[in-house]
Amino acid sequence: MKELHIVCKVRKKRYRYISQISNKITPNLLKRDFKKDEPNIAWVTDVTEFRFNRKRLYLSVIQDLYNGEIKAYQISRSQNQDLILKTLKKAINPNEDLSKLLIHSDQGILYQSPKYRNYLKKASFTQSMSAKGNAYDNAVVESFFGTLKCETIYLQKVKSLSDLIRTIDEYIYWYNHERIKLTLGGYSPIQYRLMNQQMI
Numbered sequence: 579m580k581e582l583h584i585v586c587k588v589r590k591k592r593y594r595y596i597s598q599i600s601n602k603i604t605p606n607l608l609k610r611d612f613k614k615d616e617p618n619i620a621w622v623t624d625v626t627e628f629r630f631n632r633k634r635l636y637l638s639v640i641q642d643l644y645n646g647e648i649k650a651y652q653i654s655r656s657q658n659q660d661l662i663l664k665t666l667k668k669a670i671n672p673n674e675d676l677s678k679l680l681i682h683s684d685q686g687i688l689y690q691s692p693k694y695r696n697y698l699k700k701a702s703f704t705q706s707m708s709a710k711g712n713a714y715d716n717a718v719v720e721s722f723f724g725t726l727k728c729e730t731i732y733l734q735k736v737k738s739l740s741d742l743i744r745t746i747d748e749y750i751y752w753y754n755h756e757r758i759k760l761t762l763g764g765y766s767p768i769q770y771r772l773m774n775q776q777m778i
Contacts, residue, residue, distance in 0.1 A: 604706060612718050623666075623719065625639075630742055636653070639723075640681075646718070670701070730749050755769070
């Protein structure tokens, strides 16, 4: 690896408190069933934070549990209601069947807000939320954030916020279109979805 100048970045283990308290806002309907046989049956969503020169940048994503595809994402300097609602609106395609859709998140205050919950209700989407203090209930999207950071900002120097935004944009495009997954038979998320659509 040294001769080829290959660097392996190992993620630090995070030890989290796991609560057994049930969710009083919305129950955990997903129940860690992270593999779906059809697209748009279950989406997971979350927000992560990036820091650069004492400035903060927030990335909100929605990921389909069918193929791991990032259905939509939104980048903002502020972690607020607009961030998650814009992400959700971007993910909604009027040409897709979303009649069975369940959207799972953690118990973040933004996902508990009446505005967000009412939007889901009007769209006839089912809401699901992780148990309090249990990150494993939303492990897929947490894993995506870890992979993104490991394969980008932990390995290269970011020079500015605009550089960071460009890096995130380029990575998500590459992740969806080109990054192969063994669990998808060696296809990227979008390749896998398109291939299976043609077979139907």
